[in-house]
Amino acid sequence: MLTPPDVALAPLLPILLVLAGAVSSTVLGFHLPRRTLTAINLVLLLLSAAAMALLWSGPGELPATAFGGSLRADNAAVLLGLTIVAGSMMALLVSLDTAYRARLSFPEFDAMLMYAVTGTLLIAFSGDLIVMLIGLEVMSLASYVLATLQDSRRAEESGLKYFLLGSVGSAVLIYGLALVYGATGSLSYGGIAAATAGLTPGNLGLLVGGALLLLAGFGFKVALAPFHQWTPDVYSGAPTTVSLFLSTVVKVAAFAGMLRVFGGALQNAPFWASALQLLIAATLIVGNAASLFQTNFKRMLAYSAVAHTGFLAMALLGTPGLGGAALGYYLLVYTLMTGAALAIVAALQRTEAGMNISDLRGLYHRHPGYAVALAACLASLAGLPPFAGFFGKYLAFQAAFQNGYVWLSILAVLASVAALVYYLRPAMLLFMPDRTPAREYPHGQRPATNLTVALGVAAITVLGLLPNLWYGWLADPAIWELLAGR
Amino acid sequence: MLGIALGIGVLAVLVSALLGPKKASRAKLMAYESGNDPEHGGVGTGQRFPVHFYLVAMLFIVFDIETAFFFPLAVAYQKLVPFAFWEALTFVGLLLVGYYYILKKGVLEWT
């Protein structure tokens, strides 16, 4: 007799709920209007979040696992999963208002988005490299489709670029995965961590090669320079709702994978940290320098997403306890502020190309609410103190600095000073007097977008003033030191 | 076996090429197009065909991989009962979702 694997439904439930949303959108799309599907999906996402909250294990409790540890619903997974759900709900809410105008109002949009979320949750909940890879592929394939779904040249170009470079990234990642498996003889994070603790020099080269290939593969997914080339084109070419999803949820998931692999499985492996350090330095320089010269606001946000990748990845260089907490906090804040900013772009743009920065001039006199919210988001992205972005950056820098990456921290501080310039220039334009006709899309009621923006801005303000609301849950270093399992 | 089989094929072609007459003419070597001079012929760029065939090919790959996944399960089935039944049911259920989708999308229709 063969023994069946242990299928525990509790740790699977959050993922299954999201998958149910994807499947129902696929099937019911022929019978129900899309807005109904979106409502169903929003409810299912909320239920999934609730299921994740129930999975929270208190001190001393063992996290729920399934499939012999291949799926781990530990606290890190729950926290990252909640961040993912927040980002997905923002994307869905915004799509309620803008999808029709963006020619995206198919049931397939909802289905693909929910499939992608299923993949992202699988990454966050993964307990071994195979589950992580499956999640990554599900997420990537669905997001290629999302980027191409709009029937326009721009979307096709962006989708094709995303697909070609993304599949190269996946291939590199799989090579790395195979090498790491070859070096350690294990696919589970815990097994790899145990095997890397006492390596024989014979397969050290294999391990280092595998780790570097994994780093390059993840570099493609999170857009670390020099693997970031697709990012601006894809984010600015895709419909804004999709850009919102790609730049928040997909990035969070890729970072969750990185955290699991590098913070958990490979934490004892040598050399990858030095390589990551160089990549981060390059990302900081390229992302921030390129952002300075953008004239299109959406494209500037795309480059700012690259720059933020650099800041976020710094948290990975910290010790697991401190770095994991910093990354967890920063990812949520990043999702909220980028999501809110792109939601405003989606609401106000005339075409899916976004708007020029100069078009923002005097927005305060036409749409005071949006202008104030956008200013808050930009200030938070720049890392100005009353907002949560400041605390996120502070935590990430601190994590890297305390682990001995002094020059990188200094470079990051300099980079964020440069970032002030390109974030605050549009923020100032918002409040300047302007006599020219409005260049925003004038029509429409956007209750869902307004709700998203309001919640996002409120959250970054509150989290900035009272960071412990979220950080308190993350602060326990035990969460992040057990990423690989016991 | 493969060697023998391919060998027979190669041998047949070779023998025929050596023994057969070779009196080619332009009309003989022209591609068949109901007696007209062929237009837009040639391998590659000239050959266009309905995109529907691509769709069928892609669907085939999806469903064929699914069949391939089913084979090991079928072989081990009686050793894993009843767990394997629920496993198979889940698998087929998800498959049917995709099947329903392509059915409703009209991919299986030929006009």
Next chain:
Amino acid sequence: MPDWLAALLITLLKGVLVALALLTTFAYMTLIERRLLARMQIRLGPNRVGPLGLLQPLADAIKSIFKEDLRVTMADKLVYTMAPIVAIGMALTAFGGIPAGPPGSLFGENPWVYQLDAGILALLAITSMGVYGIFLGGWASGSKYPLLGSLRSSAQMISYELGMGLSILGLLMLVGSTAFVNIVEWQAQNGWMVLFQSLGFALFLVSSFAEVNRTPFDLPEAEQELVAGYLTEYSAIKWALFQMAEYVNMITASAIMATLFFGGYRGPVFLEGLVPGISSWPIVWLVLKIAFFLFLFIWVRGTLPRFRYDQLMRFGWKLLLPLALANTMLTAAYLAFARGAGLWPLALLSLLGLLALLALSDRVRVLWNQPTGRGAADDSFPARPLGGD
């Protein structure tokens, strides 16, 4: 002589024998088919070359070899030549895996050329390579009718391959092995598989007809529409090789059906009373069963008209595929929850399914006769949503 060399030589010998046997069978199949069809259509058929026309295949072979080997100017030289070789190569290779008797029964040797544990799976893989021959042949001709013919043909073959693969899953669940010998021995103990999987067999039979491009599925050769399909630009021996591949595939399909569903190389056990040991004679039984199925192929060709192409595709995707899945799940459910009741209730269930299908055939026919879905789907496309921009 070292052992490995002896084994190699014996394998080679068996391989050559199988190949020659297949080619001879092919040659006489053409004659038998023409004679039988003629009889069904109340005419005479070829009877001039030799007694009863027995030398006709020989004459055809000589003609094919000595005919001028044309290669049209627009063709891709290499692929155009390769395609028939691939087709015949895959067709011949496939047959070698089928056992013609119990292990060690052929003068102490195993009566098969090669034996893989993957058995039926490997065989399906090899036969599906035959699509390459057809598709490449049509593509490399650089002409329009062959291209269309080969596209249709490959679309047809890959579509019906799904039904084929899925319809044997129930069988594999019962046996628990993909190796042919195990499948045959299981049937020797429990009775022929066609009893327990009559629905599965019906589906497999239909898919086999489509796989080998025989009537009523011989769309690639729909001469009214496509001249001669992928064969249009082929002549002489290359054309003969394609024909050969088709007939060899037919023989292989017959052998697979005999092995999977009709007890394979084992004869009926009740004959043991007359001649002890008769049911395990090698080769004889398999050849008899193959002959029966070959006759069936010809019989059907003499009886049924050809499908229209859209009907063909709908038939494969809308009827065969779901039914094969249903058959699989029926067997799976039975094995999971009612295994204790023995196998006969399953046989009854399967038969009932088949009979229900036949009884409802007028309703079922709508599935593949009429287009459905697309028009309705377009009408229900969501209109501009309420609210929003």
